[in-house]
Amino acid sequence: MNPILVVSILVIYFGALLVIAYFTSRNADTQTFFTANKKSPWYLVAFGMIGTSLSGVTFISVPGNVGTTQFTYFQFVLGNLVGYFVIATVLMPLYYRLNLVSIYTYLEGRFGFWSYKTGSFFFLLSRTIGAAFRLFLVAAVLQIGVYGQWGIPFWVNVLITIFLIWVYTFQGGIKTIVWTDTFQTFFLISAVIISVYLISQELGLTLGEMVNTVSQSDYGQIFNWEVNSSKYFWKQFTAGAFIAIAMTGLDQDLMQKNLTCRNLQDAQKNMFSFCTVFVFVNLLFLTLGALLYLYAQNKGIALPERSDYLYPTLALQHFGLLAAIFFLLGITASSYASADSALAALTTAFCIDFLDFDKRPEKERQQLKFIVHVGFSILLFLIILLFEAINDASVVSAVFTAAGYTYGPLLGLFAFGMLTKLPVRDKFVPYVCLVSPIICYIINRNSETWLGGYKFGFEILILNGFLTFLGLLLLSRRKTSTEIPVATSGRRI
Incomplete structure (x- = not known):
């Protein structure tokens, strides 16, 4: 694909993001940055969350994995729906009742200072690693397709990527991101739909024939009932439910958008609508994966060594210009929609949870927010360069997988807080949250x-x-007669 064309597309794309940022960040203050002044339309939040919940990793890995796991990933998606129901009916009412900005403030009221800081720290650790990895993926694709052909170093590529995200998020924050993620989710879904359509056309399949061909192929199996298999239904379904609760309901990034809705009822409508679109999009990704393999077989195209390379290879080299353009837009949108909200959430959590924003005047808040936003941008830049220096797919994958371990302590903390009324010895909580993932790893x-x-x-x-x-x-420890359950409202900013 012509590098000049790629750059032109990206310039237009980011130009549109900057226009959105300009209109959504006018007269913005810290309240706007963190909560969007509680005025976000629920339907925009629902649609934009698709882009945030997915990523560049999902964009290329889910279709690629169909070759070995068929449609069994959909069992995991079905479990997600149960988790989202719990979020909408249990966690969201709690967050709105306490008027939380950072959801980890709940832990301070329930357990104490050290539990609160521990919960927020684990989120910061996990989101920083996860966001850096997702950006590393899209930067690597751009390096191969554009910057590398012009002799531009990888670090310059990454610097441009981070800077662009910083520019359109630093002022409007979450208010801007609600709108930009809606824009980016449109391109993400469009990329998949267009790819499915073009492959079906190449194979001479109508819509009905395409559905029948995929369902009757070797890739169409959804349910797995082999108990010892890693794809066993109940294993996938249960894991899907708990991962949705932990990595959405207990994640500041995903919840911050939901908490910008006008009220609890709007937030719940957002979540239930999101579920419908979420199922549809994942079925599209799986269908795309099956079609990619069927297309390669039909055309006698050798499969790449890694399944992750299947979609990029076919889209950029075999499907024509239109498919290549939308693939580029799709992977950019999926990666940036995830990374921009992560940057805003990291800034929010650190400011609220570690800098006592509620006790500072507005001018000082703006200065600190700016510094923290820049600080996390630099941190992401350095971690991405570290991934590049490692240059070992297995090591990088292991680091990303390890980030998943950090959600376990959050799941345990919130579950204990909501399912029991027992107080704990707060100063020892950080040790429990550190030891648990280590034991799990062993x-x-x-x-x-x-x-x-x-x-x-x-x-x-x-x-x-x-x-x-x-x-x-x-x-x-046993509660004394003078102790009562603590319920605090969220810190106002």
């Missing part, structure tokens, strides 16, 4: 030997949360 490494061949998948998160819950139970 168990996961030895599960086949210790557990008769059992292999953990996504459900390692459940074990992690359970061990954290158990540790908190051991730290609990």
